[in-house]
Amino acid sequence: MRQLNKNVIYGIYSDEELLLSAVRNAKSKHLEVMDVFTPFPVHGMDQALGLEESRLHQAGFVYGAIGTLTAFLGMTWIMTSDWPIIFGGKPYWPVPSYIPIVFELTVLFASWGMTITFYTICGLWPGVSNPQLDLRTTDDKFCLAFDKNDVSESVARAFFNETGAEEVNTKSI
Amino acid sequence: MSGGIVAPVRKPLIEGHKTYHQITEDLCSPTERTPSRAWIIAFIVASSTLAFGVFCILWTIWMGIGSWNLNRTIGWGYDITNFVWWIGIGHAGTLISAILLLFRQRWRTGVNRAAEAMTIFAVICAALFPAIHVGRIWVVFYFFPYPNTRGALWPNFNSPLLWDVFAISTYFSVSLLFWYTGLVPDFASVRNRASGFRKKIYNALSFGWTGSAKHWQRWESLSLVLAGLSTPLVLSVHTIVSFDFATSVIPGWHTTIFPPYFVAGAIFSGFAMVQTLMVMTRKILKLEQYITLEHIESMNKVILVTGTVVGVAYLTELFIAWYSGYVYEQFAFFNRAMGVYWWSYFGMMSCNVISPQLFWVKKLRRSVFFTFFMSIFVNIGMWFERFVIIATTLARDYLPSSWSYYKPTWVEIGIFVGTLGLFFTFYLIFVRVAPVVAIAEVKHILKVGGDQYIGENAIHRHKDEHATHHDHHQHH
Numbered sequence: 001m002r003q004l005n006k007n008v009i010y011g012i013y014s015d016e017e018l019l020l021s022a023v024r025n026a027k028s029k030h031l032e033v034m035d036v037f038t039p040f041p042v043h044g045m046d047q048a049l050g051l052e053e054s055r056l057h058q059a060g061f062v063y064g065a066i067g068t069l070t071a072f073l074g075m076t077w078i079m080t081s082d083w084p085i086i087f088g089g090k091p092y093w094p095v096p097s098y099i100p101i102v103f104e105l106t107v108l109f110a111s112w113g114m115t116i117t118f119y120t121i122c123g124l125w126p127g128v129s130n131p132q133l134d135l136r137t138t139d140d141k142f143c144l145a146f147d148k149n150d151v152s153e154s155v156a157r158a159f160f161n162e163t164g165a166e167e168v169n170t171k172s173i
Numbered sequence: 174m175s176g177g178i179v180a181p182v183r184k185p186l187i188e189g190h191k192t193y194h195q196i197t198e199d200l201c202s203p204t205e206r207t208p209s210r211a212w213i214i215a216f217i218v219a220s221s222t223l224a225f226g227v228f229c230i231l232w233t234i235w236m237g238i239g240s241w242n243l244n245r246t247i248g249w250g251y252d253i254t255n256f257v258w259w260i261g262i263g264h265a266g267t268l269i270s271a272i273l274l275l276f277r278q279r280w281r282t283g284v285n286r287a288a289e290a291m292t293i294f295a296v297i298c299a300a301l302f303p304a305i306h307v308g309r310i311w312v313v314f315y316f317f318p319y320p321n322t323r324g325a326l327w328p329n330f331n332s333p334l335l336w337d338v339f340a341i342s343t344y345f346s347v348s349l350l351f352w353y354t355g356l357v358p359d360f361a362s363v364r365n366r367a368s369g370f371r372k373k374i375y376n377a378l379s380f381g382w383t384g385s386a387k388h389w390q391r392w393e394s395l396s397l398v399l400a401g402l403s404t405p406l407v408l409s410v411h412t413i414v415s416f417d418f419a420t421s422v423i424p425g426w427h428t429t430i431f432p433p434y435f436v437a438g439a440i441f442s443g444f445a446m447v448q449t450l451m452v453m454t455r456k457i458l459k460l461e462q463y464i465t466l467e468h469i470e471s472m473n474k475v476i477l478v479t480g481t482v483v484g485v486a487y488l489t490e491l492f493i494a495w496y497s498g499y500v501y502e503q504f505a506f507f508n509r510a511m512g513v514y515w516w517s518y519f520g521m522m523s524c525n526v527i528s529p530q531l532f533w534v535k536k537l538r539r540s541v542f543f544t545f546f547m548s549i550f551v552n553i554g555m556w557f558e559r560f561v562i563i564a565t566t567l568a569r570d571y572l573p574s575s576w577s578y579y580k581p582t583w584v585e586i587g588i589f590v591g592t593l594g595l596f597f598t599f600y601l602i603f604v605r606v607a608p609v610v611a612i613a614e615v616k617h618i619l620k621v622g623g624d625q626y627i628g629e630n631a632i633h634r635h636k637d638e639h640a641t642h643h644d645h646h647q648h649h
Contacts (some may be wrong), residue, residue: 040358078318115350139366
């Protein structure tokens with residue numbers, strides 16, 4: 001189990017709309033939210049938390065471009081300089097014939113590159129056990145967590161009480 | 174807010190007034206129960222069939238391709254017919270998971286997981302045939318361009334057969350990534366309900382997923398881009414498969430209509446196979462409230478549309494053959510309909526063109542029983558289509574002295590039946606270890622697709638309607 005060395009106080013909500021208004025409330029009070037854990041992606045949460053847009057798709061474009069170049073330059077080198085062969089009277093550099101493989105390798109590189117990047121930057125791999133605050137957050141509960149170094153316990157408890165959390169717990173992770 | 178705006182014509186996609194917890198319970202529990210008797214019997218049948226298929230493949234490798242009934246002109250028979258049939262079946266999974274995601278079709282959430290699994294298993298079955306049909310499987314790695322000691326002599330990059338190698342391998346691996354990334358949060362749901370050794374396994378499978386906001390954001394970004402990449406990919410795969418035929422100079426194959434016609438046919442047969450699986454899955458795993466009649470009807474509409482497209486393509490081919498004024502092209506099509514394989518042409522026309530038209534009747538579209546039979550018909554019809562294109566054409570080439578009649582041997586039939594065994598064995602394992610319906614995605618649409626929120630039995634109303642629906646709140 002990975003250790004984060006954090007003392008966390010967290011509230012459990014029963015509905016994503018309650019959680020979303022709690023997050024907005026915390027932002028208006030300038031309380032620093034450590035993280036929220038939800039069983040499914042809640043739309044509007046990124047804006048409420050002030051998360052920056054993910055740059056994953058930009059990385060995907062770069063990987064795709066590498067795939068395009070690999071295929072195009074690779075086939076060009078093979079067919080024009082490494083071992084030129086005339087196939088059925090076609091030119092040595094038959095660019096239209098390259099289109100399918102260039103396309104496939106673009107997709108292949110972009111997909112694998114993005115997926116590997118996704119799991120790496122999220123710290124998700126087989127064998128990893130990331131600390132979980134509450135097991136029910138993959139079922140039907142929505143969790144909002146504060147780091148006790150950022151938000152004092154009394155302030156946090158008052159906040160959870162005000163925003164309708166059904167449970168408040170503390171945990172060291 | 175997360176309720177969003179739903180058009181009044183939309184019908185509920187999740188029935189039974191489900192709560193989030195009930196969804197987890199219903200969709201995780203099939204992996205936690207002891208297998209039912211029906212599952213065990215199905216598994217024994219499927220894995221025995223697979224074992225026979227493996228035997229026939231070993232026979233082919235041991236004895237050589239001579240154990241098949243291919244001959245001088247009929248170089249492709251059951252092998253490539255089955256290859257194209259299976260790869261076509263795979264296409265519906267990607268269509269449901271990728272294209273319907275881009276079009277924001279909410280009904281995809283009920284069936285996407287199983288359809289993507291079907292894609293992966295179908296592509297495995299398909300890829301088997303090119304690998305064994307080359308005869309010397311021990312040098313099958315010659316397919317791939319790699320620096321070698323033969324010169325280095327490379328494969329022919331002008332050849333659609335090589336494009337196929339790239340298309341199929343890309344398609345398989347990208348489908349696998351897309352499917353598995355969708356599964357990760359659901360494996361975490363299973364993990365958090367499990368204990369002991371099971372928990373360890375699901376912890377490894379779920380990669381340590383926690384459901385943090387940033388992870389969900391990236392997960393959605395990744396899913397959207399993978400969907401965007403898979404959409405042209407799936408269209409390219411069957412286009413390239415059709416190039417195997419269309420770039421040749423065989424009458425009946427050398428046609429520009431092949432790419433769109435093959436893609437439509439692939440989606441048509443794939444949806445039929447999804448229906449076959451879904452009708453059985455929802456019944457056996459009791460998932461009728463998640464894979465509803467609404468889902469079945471939507472898929473039947475796709476079958477009707479693509480079946481009609483395929484029908485138009487068949488008629489266009491006939492017209493163009495006549496209009497071309499080219500005697501060999503005309504003979505090729507006359508031979509398909511009236512030649513020695515007239516029965517397979519008849520099977521193709523009746524199963525693919527005539528029978529799907531019955532789906533204009535709403536009552537039939539919503540009949541589970543009728544849907545199941547129709548899905549089998551379409552699968553048979555689409556198999557005949559590939560047989561018509563391949564065997565009929567090759568049995569009558571330019572030189573009448575080499576005309577012959579192709580019948581498969583028991584080995585070829587055994588390999589085909591074996592791939593059906595492979596497909597169902599993998600599918601049966603899949604329904605035991607993974608949630609068959611995407612849990613997180615179903616929860617995500619609950620407030621816009623649940624029958625307590627929309628439709629005639631709704632008890633929750635949107636905020637602007639609250640004033641007029643006070644009475645409903647008592648139920649809450």
